[in-house]
Amino acid sequence: MMRIASRIHDYSVHFEEGLDFLARLDGFFVVDANVLRLHGLSALGALDRDRLLPFTAEENAKALANVEEVWDRLLARGVRRNGTLVSIGGGIVQDVTGFAAATLYRGIRWVYVPTTLLAQADSCIGAKTSLNYGGYKNLIGTFYPPHEVHICPAFLSTLSEADFCSGLGEVIKLHLMGGAELTARLTAEMERVRRREPRAVLEAIRRSLEVKIGYFEGDEFDSGRRNLLNFGHCFGHALEASSEFAIPHGQAVLIGILFANRIAVKRGLLAEQTARALEEDLLIASLVVRPTARHLDTARILDAFRRDKKRTGPGLPLVMMAERHAMLQVDDLDAEQVALATGELAARLCA
Ligand SMILES: NC(=O)c1ccc[n+]([C@@H]2O[C@H](COP(=O)([O-])OP(=O)(O)OC[C@H]3O[C@@H](n4cnc5c(N)ncnc54)[C@H](O)[C@@H]3O)[C@@H](O)[C@H]2O)c1
Known part of the structure; x- marks a missing residue:
């Protein structure tokens, strides 16, 4: 309990x-x-x-x-x-x-x-x-x-495979936010989780909830640390909208994490090597729905990004993960950076 x-x-x-x-x-x-x-x-x-x-x-x-x-x-x-x-x-x-x-x-x-x-x-x-x-x-x-x-x-x-894998996106996000050790553990157990082995699924759920509690207890009303739970969601929401919801929520969150990691690498916050390893071992390996080139069309993504109702300033918000799984939020993402990283993602995911 x-x-x-x-x-x-x-x-x-x-x-x-x-x-x-x-x-x-x-x-x-x-x-x-x-x-x-x-x-x-x-x-x-x-x-x-x-x-x-x-x-x-x-x-x-x-x-x-x-x-x-x-x-x-x-x-x-x-x-x-x-x-x-x-x-x-x-x-x-x-x-x-x-x-x-x-x-x-x-x-x-x-x-x-x-x-x-x-x-x-x-x-x-x-x-x-x-x-x-x-x-x-x-x-x-x-x-x-x-x-x-x-x-x-x-x-x-x-549960349908699409709904299970959508939930898996949030499980992966929370493990990444929980640190390197939790991430390694989930990566090692991923096959059992994907097969829905009750013990493996239960442990992944328990760990996810523990991480989430750590982010909202003391900031229940979304003012600071809790916002970091939007990791993967800034771009993820834009992709859900640009795909007219063809990409399920949790899968869009995974692609949103790939996007955030690319920006973090460009800003020198995350080592290229770390981003690549996460991409290959966990993130791309857990994508069961691939976006099309139209879903990742830069103009459509930017339009959806700008219409995000949570946006309050002139720049675009983004939650990122830095080295050692340190989480941070910026509000100064610009259209050029979005376009560049979206183009890279399209080249990687839509081939
Ligand atoms: N309040 C919050 O904090 C919060 C957080 C994240 C998402 N949401 C909302 O949750 C919604 C998505 O919820 P969801 O992904 O949990 O699923 P859902 O409620 O959208 O259900 C998805 C489908 O799964 C079916 N279903 C549910 N349980 C099932 C089961 N055990 N076996 C077979 N089918 C089952 C449902 O009938 C439905 O067809 C979105 O509207 C989202 O905005 C809310």
Whole structure:
């Protein structure tokens, strides 16, 4: 069990071997419809229909209308301030139900059971909930952690290869941010993780969460050190947009790390040799979706980079890793540097 300190409320993360723990959970359940179908969830079979809302997890479901549906169902059941919402699913279910739990009565008890690798190894902690709005992703949100998180890698057996590898991108990012030793360990265990061996996956998840805690505890509201968790995301978001989301999030993050490493080499922060070794042993080896030349078209990337809603100054922001895995953020990236590194990436990845 892990305990996480939060300015909102402290919470606990429990590691579960099988699905028996579900029988001990009580409250109103929102469950990813695919998870319900694939795992049967017999422990939930006895639930009255008015205690269970199957949820279709699509990106456009992260909308206020779906939050309203959760509020309505909770209110119809007479849920009061001391009621509990249990949600089972990936990041989409997490974002919608977390927002609903944070806002009903200004916060009801919320138990979250993540079912994707991304949610288990990354998003389930850190307290962010986000909705899409006005054509922008994650524009509206709250900080509100679950009261309890239950991680059970058994859910991952049914995850599509694309979704598993997307989660793997965040796992790799967090290991890189955790230092050389953790990175070497993940590299050595990567084959077992890719085969989804439960012990190897569980250990990779546990290590990822420990690293993430180290970056947000004490900076829960995104003001300084926590921003470093955007490693790979500055370019990654631009690539997701320029590929019209053909490149899954975590895979775009891996390419974003390749990009950041190239800039770090050009600025003399990272040795060429270190960048090349990481590229070959871990980063390119974990890419299952390759970008096309159109996805890496400089004009499209720059346009998406400039429209990043988190940008506040004239220069472009970038989180980089320096030698000895030291993390830093700059805000002075210019179009010429972006174009040069994007061109190099296109030559390396789109051949
Ligand atoms: N709040 C945060 O801190 C945070 C952090 C990162 C990402 N996110 C958000 O998370 C979302 C992505 O979430 P995700 O990648 O976890 O997946 P997801 O919720 O988008 O689900 C992806 C697909 O996997 C299916 N699925 C879920 N669990 C499954 C299982 N065990 N077996 C088979 N299929 C399963 C879903 O039905 C869906 O079709 C994005 O909207 C992103 O913005 C939120």
